[in-house]
Amino acid sequence: METQRVLVIKRKVKYPRLELKTGSLVLILPRDGNLNADLIIKKHQPWIDKKLQFVNEIKQEFQDNKLFVRKDSQFITLVENLVYKYSQKLKVQPTIVKFRYMKTRWGSCSQDGRISLNKLLMFIPDNLVAYVIYHELCHLVVAKHNRNFWSLMKEEFSTYKNNERSLFGYWFLLNKQLKE
Secondary structure, three states: OOHHHOEEEEEOOOOOEEEOOOOOOEEEEEOOOOOOHHHHHHHOHHHHHHHHHHHHHHHHHHOOOOOOOOOHHHHHHHHHHHHHHHHHHHOOOOOEEEEEOOOOOOEEEOOOOEEEEEHHHHHOOHHHHHHHHHHHHHOOOOOOOOHHHHHHHHHHOOOHHHHHHHHHHHHHHHHHHHHO
8 A cells, every 4th residue: 555545643642553444544653753654554564455455345345225314303212212222231321322423433432421322323224223322331331342342242232243344334335425
């Protein structure tokens, strides 16, 4: 991959990292460092190639999928019902559930129990909305994405890897349609 096709950003981070969250390669470097972007990219080229191949496969697989159309009220009711159902199952209670647009994620959960859901969830299938809500509520039980977290996820979504793949597909589909 050519370096000019990689967006290099300097931030207040300790270690460099590569991200492909939006389908474009981003290299984040420590602000106070003298690291060579070309060397980092060259070192991680096999990983980059593998991830780019995955992104291209997903885009191809989901290119003909349709987005869901719901009224705001239908979506809010769906979310409320799912939050109630999974809160009961996991014996947790979020302090608040709010909606906002997010550039790189479907949802998030803060340490104090606040759950934020991406408004774009409104356009994906119910089963994936349920998956995201369950995922965020699981963070109230297990904060990090470790073995215990994924074990908890498997209790409700035994094929969670398929759901993760589908979420990528809808992510790229949505971003493509938003740009048009």
